[in-house]
Amino acid sequence: MRTRKSETELPRFGEAEALRLDAADPGHRHLFHVPPADGGRHPESAYLAGNSLGLQPRATRxxxxxxxxxxxxxxxxxxxxxxxxxxxxxxxxxxxxxxxxxxxxxxxxxxxxxxxxxxxxxxxxxxxxxxxxxxxxxxxxxxxxxxxxxxxxxxxxxxxxxxxxxxxxxxxxxxxxxxxxxxxxxxxxxxxxxxxxxxxxxxxxxxxxxxxxxxxxxxxxxxxxxxxxxxxxxxxxxxxxxxxxxxxxxxxxxxxxxxxxxxxxxxxxxxxxxxxxxxxxxxxxxxxxxxxxxxxxxxxxxxxxxxxxxxxxxxxxxxxxxxxxxxxxVGMPALRDRSLRLTGYLERLLDEVTADRPLTVITPRDPGRRGCQLSVRLGEGSARELTKRLRYEHGVIADAREPDVVRFAPVPLYSTYHDCWRVADALAATVGRAG
Missing domain, CATH: 3.40.640.10 (Type I PLP-dependent aspartate aminotransferase-like (Major domain))
Known part of the structure; x- marks a missing residue:
């Protein structure tokens, strides 16, 4: 894995577009405690590990x-x-x-x-x-x-x-x-x-x-x-x-x-x-x-x-x-609808990142054949080491399944489009282009 040398190497995801989508389709993030970010420029983590452990609802305590x-x-x-x-x-x-x-x-x-x-x-x-x-x-x-x-x-x-x-x-x-x-x-x-x-x-x-x-x-x-x-x-x-x-x-x-x-x-x-x-x-x-x-x-x-x-x-x-x-x-029909939109958005971002990097999305592309998870297989390096870098350098929390799969779960209750944008941004910054 190689870190990029210049900000200009980042794909043009469009952070403003992610924020616009969040304003139009906000979800229920305010009902949950979101861990603070360990790295990067954002106060909260982009938490995409709800398929391993969900976040704590504020009402629970x-x-x-x-x-x-x-x-x-x-x-x-x-x-x-x-x-x-x-x-x-x-x-x-x-x-x-x-x-x-x-x-x-x-x-x-x-x-x-x-x-x-x-x-x-x-x-x-x-x-x-x-x-x-x-x-x-x-x-x-x-x-x-x-x-x-x-x-x-x-x-x-x-x-x-x-x-x-x-x-x-x-x-x-x-x-x-x-x-x-x-x-x-x-x-x-x-x-x-x-x-x-x-x-x-x-x-x-x-x-x-x-x-x-x-x-x-x-x-x-x-x-x-x-x-x-x-x-x-x-x-x-x-x-x-x-x-x-x-x-x-x-x-x-x-x-x-x-x-x-x-x-x-x-x-x-x-x-x-x-x-x-x-x-x-x-x-x-x-x-x-x-x-x-x-x-x-x-x-x-x-x-x-x-x-x-x-x-x-x-x-x-x-x-x-x-x-x-x-x-x-909230209701499962509404959550499923938002899940399809959110996961589809992350998929489009990952398509751009993985196009010229040693990364492959192994989750089915058909939205009807998946839940709110996209799994990425690494062509080189350790999944655990990548998730550490995502967390400590970019404040992105994902889940590693060794040796070579990283799982991202944009949970419709609390994940945001901006979280998805941060995932793509962090991957582009952390994983060098192939060749």
């Missing part, structure tokens, strides 16, 4: 302190007497979470963390039998998903190297084609017990065709689940309508609920109350109306709440509730 104050004032009585009573607290999150992912309230619950939830769901929905044993994931799945499915295979006495099928793009391509996934399921689906892909790929930003792949998997006789870590709060979802069997997501990325925040679970209503479906249980798995009878045998409800185990952590639920209220207020 006061809402969380109110829950803490209830504990201080009421002690144990806060379970029933707090302004937001703790006993049914998780129910405050159910309806907005259901709206976010396109589900019925009875199909949606906020609990645990993402990989814990995936394991709890696979206890129920990965049931290998006979020759139908394989688990299908994408080759570029997030490592925790790979670890989870491999450990599930071992748990059932199977060899993970032959049980887990990792679908790869065609030679010379970076993303999966829907027709290749569905063709595999049509040809070999009778050996597949579970399809579990990422709704939006964490590395490339590709939005998978969830309804088409779900239909193909179920037609092949497999159960179809989705990891929506990079999809929830990023793209519109209709899990119930798409006939998805199950899904899980986290809330610390696009849902801005804080590091390690609670995740969410969807189980289609057709699976509710199935008597032969195995499931781990705990105190919160039994029906709420009979929970305090303290009986030795669980009586689970015919809803997704049967998959709950422990009583909910109130101080972890508060930030999720605050965030979901924000999504309800």
């Amino acid at each position: 006061d809402e969380l302190l109110a829950d803490l104050d209830a504990w201080g004032r009421l002690g144990v009585e806060g379970h029933l007497e707090a302004e937001r009573p703790w006993l049914p607290y998780h129910e405050l999150l159910t309806a907005p979470a259901a709206r976010l992912v396109g589900a019925l309230p009875t199909e949606t619950v906020v609990m645990n963390s993402l990989t814990v939830n995936l394991h709890l769901l696979m206890v129920s929905f990965y049931r290998p039998t006979g020759t139908r044993t394989r688990i299908v994931i994408e080759d570029s799945a997030f490592p925790s998903d790979s670890y989870a499915v491999r450990s599930q295979a071992r748990f059932h006495g199977l060899d993970p190297d032959t049980t887990v099928v990792r679908l790869t793009p065609r030679p010379g391509e970076d993303t999966l084609r829907t027709e290749d996934v569905t063709a595999f399921l049509a040809a070999e689906g009778d050996t597949v017990a579970l399809v579990m892909l990422g709704g939006v790929n964490y590395l490339t930003g590709e939005l998978m065709d969830i309804p088409a792949i779900t239909a193909a998997g179920r037609a092949a006789g497999a159960v179809v689940g989705w990891d929506l870590a990079h999809a929830a709060g990023n793209v519109p979802l209709s899990l119930h309508e798409w006939d998805v069997d199950f899904a899980a997501w986290c809330s610390y990325k696009y849902l801005n609920s804080g590091p390690g925040a609670l995740g969410g679970v969807f189980v289609h209503e057709r699976h509710h109350g199935e008597p032969d479906l195995p499931r781990f249980e705990g105190w919160w798995s039994t029906a709420a109306a009979t929970r305090f009878e303290m009986t030795p045998v669980s009586r689970p409800p015919s809803t997704v709440e049967a998959w709950q185990i422990s009583n909910p952590p109130i101080f972890s639920m508060g930030p999720v509730r605050t965030s979901l209220e924000l999504f309800d207020s």
Whole structure:
């Protein structure tokens, strides 16, 4: 990588144009805390790492302190007497979470963390039998998903190297084609017990065709689940309508609920109350109306709440509730529309930067096949070293995925067109032209 020698080498992006677009299409940046810039001439960071950790909503602190104050004032009585009573607290999150992912309230619950939830769901929905044993994931799945499915295979006495099928793009391509996934399921689906892909790929930003792949998997006789870590709060979802069997997501990325925040679970209503479906249980798995009878045998409800185990952590639920209220207020259709405009603008800027530099955008160009992320592959140098320079020299915060991918996520809630302009400006200043 070489630093440019002259300001005249910068492409003519037009900072004034970025500022004009922000005035016309402002988003909701004022509702969030934006980290200060470590470098450059701007007071705030251009924060494009919301696909790794979302920014803190300004409302979160006061809402969380109110829950803490209830504990201080009421002690144990806060379970029933707090302004937001703790006993049914998780129910405050159910309806907005259901709206976010396109589900019925009875199909949606906020609990645990993402990989814990995936394991709890696979206890129920990965049931290998006979020759139908394989688990299908994408080759570029997030490592925790790979670890989870491999450990599930071992748990059932199977060899993970032959049980887990990792679908790869065609030679010379970076993303999966829907027709290749569905063709595999049509040809070999009778050996597949579970399809579990990422709704939006964490590395490339590709939005998978969830309804088409779900239909193909179920037609092949497999159960179809989705990891929506990079999809929830990023793209519109209709899990119930798409006939998805199950899904899980986290809330610390696009849902801005804080590091390690609670995740969410969807189980289609057709699976509710199935008597032969195995499931781990705990105190919160039994029906709420009979929970305090303290009986030795669980009586689970015919809803997704049967998959709950422990009583909910109130101080972890508060930030999720605050965030979901924000999504309800703004609405996913409006956010998706702004996402398309903002990501498209960044793409046009990156086209100019990458034209004569050793950089390649590997995210699909079709706006319908991506969320609010553009991933750039470096032809030389380290992704981590580049993101350090972007941050400390230009105040641009992006995310490195070693060895050679840098991810930029213009999040429609709080990112700006000027942030996008700063990304392009910083890349042009930091990465030397090819040749």
